[in-house]
Amino acid sequence: MRPSISRTSSSIRLTLFALIALASPRNLPGQTPKGDLSPEVRSRVRQAIAATALVLVRSSGDAGESRPRGSAVIVRSDGIAVTNLHVLVDARSGKPYDEIVLSLGPDESNQHAVRYKAVVLLIDRESDLALLRIDNTSGEGSQSRKLVMPTVEMGDSDNIKLLDDIFIIGYPEKGGVTVTVNRGVVEGKDALLNWIKTDARLIHGNSGGAAVDSAGRLIGIPTKVVADVQPIDRDGDGFPDDYRRFGAVGFLRPSRLVAVMLDRLGREQDQTPLSVPTTPKEIESPVTVTVRGTVRSSVNKKPVAGALVGLVIAGAKVSESTLLTWGSTNAEGEFVLNKPVPPGRYTLKAKAPGLKVYTGEVEIKSPAAPLTIEM
Amino acid sequence: MKTLIRSLLIIGMIVSASAVPAIAQRKTSHIKTDQSNAELARGLFLNKRADAMSILILKLESGSLVPVDPGHEFKAGDQIKVEFQSNFNGIIYVINISPSGKRRILFPSNNPMDNTVQADRRYTLPPGGDTIEFDNEVGTEVLQVIMVKQRIPAFDTAIKDSGGWLAETAASAAAELQGGITNKDVTPALPDEDRGKMQSRDIILAPGKDKEKEGSVVAIPDKAGSGGRLKPGEMAPFEIRLKHT
Numbered sequence: 001m002r003p004s005i006s007r008t009s010s011s012i013r014l015t016l017f018a019l020i021a022l023a024s025p026r027n028l029p030g031q032t033p034k035g036d037l038s039p040e041v042r043s044r045v046r047q048a049i050a051a052t053a054l055v056l057v058r059s060s061g062d063a064g065e066s067r068p069r070g071s072a073v074i075v076r077s078d079g080i081a082v083t084n085l086h087v088l089v090d091a092r093s094g095k096p097y098d099e100i101v102l103s104l105g106p107d108e109s110n111q112h113a114v115r116y117k118a119v120v121l122l123i124d125r126e127s128d129l130a131l132l133r134i135d136n137t138s139g140e141g142s143q144s145r146k147l148v149m150p151t152v153e154m155g156d157s158d159n160i161k162l163l164d165d166i167f168i169i170g171y172p173e174k175g176g177v178t179v180t181v182n183r184g185v186v187e188g189k190d191a192l193l194n195w196i197k198t199d200a201r202l203i204h205g206n207s208g209g210a211a212v213d214s215a216g217r218l219i220g221i222p223t224k225v226v227a228d229v230q231p232i233d234r235d236g237d238g239f240p241d242d243y244r245r246f247g248a249v250g251f252l253r254p255s256r257l258v259a260v261m262l263d264r265l266g267r268e269q270d271q272t273p274l275s276v277p278t279t280p281k282e283i284e285s286p287v288t289v290t291v292r293g294t295v296r297s298s299v300n301k302k303p304v305a306g307a308l309v310g311l312v313i314a315g316a317k318v319s320e321s322t323l324l325t326w327g328s329t330n331a332e333g334e335f336v337l338n339k340p341v342p343p344g345r346y347t348l349k350a351k352a353p354g355l356k357v358y359t360g361e362v363e364i365k366s367p368a369a370p371l372t373i374e375m
Numbered sequence: 376m377k378t379l380i381r382s383l384l385i386i387g388m389i390v391s392a393s394a395v396p397a398i399a400q401r402k403t404s405h406i407k408t409d410q411s412n413a414e415l416a417r418g419l420f421l422n423k424r425a426d427a428m429s430i431l432i433l434k435l436e437s438g439s440l441v442p443v444d445p446g447h448e449f450k451a452g453d454q455i456k457v458e459f460q461s462n463f464n465g466i467i468y469v470i471n472i473s474p475s476g477k478r479r480i481l482f483p484s485n486n487p488m489d490n491t492v493q494a495d496r497r498y499t500l501p502p503g504g505d506t507i508e509f510d511n512e513v514g515t516e517v518l519q520v521i522m523v524k525q526r527i528p529a530f531d532t533a534i535k536d537s538g539g540w541l542a543e544t545a546a547s548a549a550a551e552l553q554g555g556i557t558n559k560d561v562t563p564a565l566p567d568e569d570r571g572k573m574q575s576r577d578i579i580l581a582p583g584k585d586k587e588k589e590g591s592v593v594a595i596p597d598k599a600g601s602g603g604r605l606k607p608g609e610m611a612p613f614e615i616r617l618k619h620t
Contacts, residue, residue: 305517305614306472308542310552318553320546328542330476331515331616349552353521353612357552 037214044216045167048073049179051152052210053104054171055087056115057097066101068177071170071209072118072132073218074104075258077148079116079134080265082258083208084223085123088130096120102134104150105179122265127194127257128223131265152210155217157196157254158314158344160186168200168222168250170209187249191313192324194288194342195251196220202250211252220252256344260366288340291325291364293371295333295350303333304375307352311337314345314361343368350375419594423462423494425603428522430615431458431590433499435506442590448620454506457518457615458590460497465605467492468521468530469500470541474514480530480539481518488534509619518615525607 051074058066070087074080081102089096100120105113122131136147160166164186172180184200198211202222211220227248231240295307310326312318324346325339343366350358350373358375420427433440434447435454449455461467467490469482482500483490492498501507521527529551533541542548593613595603605611 305616306470306478306519308478308548308551310548318549320544320549323545323549323552326542326545326548326552328472328476328478330472330474331517335476351552353519353610 041165041214044214045169045181045212046216047150048152048167048210048212048216048218049169049181050104050150051075052169052171052179053081053102054113054177054179055083055208056101056103057088057090058099058101059090059093059095060098066099068171068173068205069097070205070207071222072102073169073208073210073221074134074149074151075154075218075262077151079136079147079149080121080262081118081132081134082221082261083130083132084221084253085125085128085130087208088120100132102132103177122261124257124261127253129221129253129257129261131261152212152218153216154259155213155215155219155255157219157256160189160196160213160219162186162188165214166198166200166219167212167214168198168202168206168209169212170206170222172201172203172205174203174205184250191344192339192341194254194257196254198250198252200250218255218258220254221258222250223253224251225249226251254342256342260343288342289364289366289368290340291337291368291371293335293373295329295335295352295373295375298374301374303329303331304352304355305329305331305333307333307335307350307355307373307375309335309337309348309350309373311341311346311362311364312349314347316347318349348373413592416592416594419603420462420592425594425596426461426463426465426522426605426611427592427594428459428461428520428613429590429592430520430613432456432615432617433458446618448618449509450620451509451511453509455509455617456506457500458497459500459520461492461494461522463494463605465492466490466523466526467498468523468527470519470521470530472517472519474512474516478519478541480534480541483534484539485534488531513619516617516619518617520613520615522605522611522613524605524609527610 053072053074054068055070055072056066057069070083072081072083072087075082088100100118101115102118103113103115116134116136118132118134120130121133123129134149136149162185166184166186167181168184169179169181171177182201184198186196187199188197189195190197196211196219198220200211202225206222207224209222210218211222213219225248228246229243230246232242232244233239234241291311293309295304295309296302297304307329308326309329310318311324313322313324316322325337325341327335327337329335329352341364343364345361345363348358348360348362348371352375355375358373360373362371416427419425420429432443432447433456434443434449435456440456443455457469459467467482468480471479471481473479529547530541532550533539533543533547537543537547542551593611595605595611
């Protein structure tokens with residue numbers, strides 16, 4: 001018999017999964033961790049602020065001007081920006097907005113914000129990300145020229161560690177239409193499901209913005225909040241009269257996923273000149289890939305049967321919580337790991353009776369090339 | 376009454392052998408399947424100057440179990456038993472590796488979980504009247520036989536908790552990858568020969584032949600002071616590859 005986890009009815013908790021667009025503030029003022037920041041850190045984070053834009057949207061049937069919907073961050077100087085897909089889609093109709101405008105404020109007052117039209121180039125529905133192309137053409141006809149856009153430096157989301165400082169840059173609705181920055185730490189990493197968890201404040205409007213490290217490098221895209229809400233039955237009639245909020249965790253999509261999308265975009269641009277598409281291309285999600293390969297003898301290259309192969313979080317020791325996926329080799333030494341994993345760096349382990357344990361670092365890409373292990 | 380073990384898909388047959396010598400042994404990895412080593416393996420098995428085992432594949436034909444050649448190609452519905460005998464007191468695990476790489480411990484079972492073997496005693500797998508039957512899945516099925524002098528906790532846990540299926544959960548896979556019995560300073564030599572023939576990893580062996588009642592013999596070489604004896608913390612695995620066409 002295997003142990004099972006049970007929950008008593010008295011401790012039923014409703015865990016609400018909500019997109020930031022639907023979430024309410026979860027940290028009271030003053031909860032954001034404070035501390036001294038060096039002038040250098042402040043400067044680097046401020047550079048990232050310049051590349052973070054307010055996303056305004058409008059459907060063709062809407063009256064009036066476009067309205068604030070979320071945030072985006074420019075990742076390439078030719079005007080490629082990333083945001084959440086849900087920022088660009090009308091939640092009621094499920095249809096994408098007809099007009100997308102990015103507003104960049106030259107300063108924190110946003111008084112002289114410049115607006116650019118944008119179109120969607122590439123979407124990854126599973127990871128809720130989209131790449132936009134900003135129309136950064138200035139002037140008309142022969143006088144037209146492309147403006148160089150401010151960008152955020154791409155960071156290595158695989159290398160962040162728990163309790164690393166993290167800065168959220170965006171345009172939360174409660175903060176008005178000016179850029180807003182707050183600070184937190186990395187609370188957790190879910191390598192398999194592609195999330196970085198943070199205690200930094202994420203609220204309506206932060207979606208699609210920037211999460212940067214203390215060097216101002218992009219390490220994540222604020223995407224959703226998971227709030228813990230418990231029903232309160234005041235009169236004992238069995239029906240909740242109120243709900244008490246115990247807290248929430250902010251979830252970021254790792255910047256590694258953005259890098260995968262940019263790589264895909266770059267390869268397509270190599271083949272054909274990039275033009276504004278009538279409909280965005282939807283890529284197969286780069287979120288996870290199936291890892292397969294072969295185990296062979298280091299002596300005579302013959303296949304090793306019955307070897308157990310596993311991927312562990314990079315640099316971690318093997319344990320139930322760090323082992324992400326595993327599988328065994330057949331008579332031909334071939335293996336297919338049992339759970340797809342996101343592209344990234346991992347520690348590769350292999351063990352076969354009578355052979356030394358193999359340990360190595362491996363970079364899994366999308367699409368994943370077959371691995372060859374010699375042990 | 377005969378019980379068919381349908382979960383084991385057996386295919387063609389190769390007896391391969393692999394063993395791991397002592398920790399202090401220097402790295403040697405030559406395959407030894409020549410005539411002199413075959414004679415040596417059989418000699419060591421008989422005179423007990425080294426730990427050794429004999430393995431015989433028996434096929435059910437017309438109600439009788441008859442020895443078959445390692446190169447035999449099996450068909451769906453064929454039934455076999457594996458017979459083995461050690462010349463030492465120790466512990467044996469037998470693991471089935473399916474064509475897709477899934478592994479299940481066939482011996483011992485959980486009821487009773489007794490896989491200690493005594494010298495000079497002949498054991499059959501599966502015990503009693505059970506047989507291993509080939510189903511319709513084609514490919515190469517491996518029976519991995521592991522000789523040890525102490526129990527392997529990860530295997531025992533799998534027998535108790537998951538019907539012998541190995542690495543069924545993250546916890547069991549992690550436990551297996553973490554360690555248990557390991558072998559140091561060993562460079563294994565994998566088979567030089569194609570499937571259907573005897574293979575070895577740093578072990579001396581004598582391939583079995585059709586109708587040869589002694590079957591194949593594997594023996595641990597007496598090198599670098601190992602004495603040809605398994606020590607606690609060491610294991611000697613070898614494989615029986617069965618080809619199903």
